Amino acid sequence: MNEENLVRARLLVFRVGGLACAAEVDHVREILPRLPTTRIPGAPPVVAGLVNVRGTLVTVVEGWRALGQNPPIAPPLHETAAGSTIVLELGGGGGGGTGDEARNRKLIGFTVDEVLDMLVVADTTLEDRAGLPGVDPTLVRAVGRRHGELFIVLNVAALLGPVLTT
Numbered sequence: 001m002n003e004e005n006l007v008r009a010r011l012l013v014f015r016v017g018g019l020a021c022a023a024e025v026d027h028v029r030e031i032l033p034r035l036p037t038t039r040i041p042g043a044p045p046v047v048a049g050l051v052n053v054r055g056t057l058v059t060v061v062e063g064w065r066a067l068g069q070n071p072p073i074a075p076p077l078h079e080t081a082a083g084s085t086i087v088l089e090l091g092g093g094g095g096g097g098t099g100d101e102a103r104n105r106k107l108i109g110f111t112v113d114e115v116l117d118m119l120v121v122a123d124t125t126l127e128d129r130a131g132l133p134g135v136d137p138t139l140v141r142a143v144g145r146r147h148g149e150l151f152i153v154l155n156v157a158a159l160l161g162p163v164l165t166t
Contacts (some may be wrong), residue, residue: 017069060109
């Protein structure tokens with residue numbers, strides 16, 4: 001999505017640590033409960049591991065690590081981690097497609113603490129990304145408000161693209 005498309009966008013809003021974030025719905029394939037992962041030897045620390053989603057192996061990225069947030073409080077041993085895994089589709093423009101475009105799309109999981117909302121935002125809702133303390137500005141497309149709370153619209157390709165190349 002380019003900057004002009006931010007004028008009217010559908011966004012999935014979620015929380016990672018104390019940070020409210022959003023991703024374009026066009027990139028979201030599905031939302032799953034937090035799944036146990038199989039660690040990949042030699043993978044960077046930001047990669048939680050692999051999960052099997054209906055026969056497809058999906059690399060899962062720890063949202064808090066990717067965004068530089070504090071680690072979540074570990075659940076008791078008998079409980080699974082809380083939160084969700086958002087399966088995102090990168091490359092090929094998202095949505096339906098055929099041929100090379102469809103083959104170039106990659107699935108990647110992104111762990112979040114809580115899915116908050118799905119919004120349709122207008123240009124008056126989103127602001128410039130300048131001046132966000134504690135967030136790498138290259139990962140932010142815009143800043144919005146939901147019920148008076150700020151959220152950042154993530155540049156999903158900039159955030160997760162480097163993981164796909166490692």
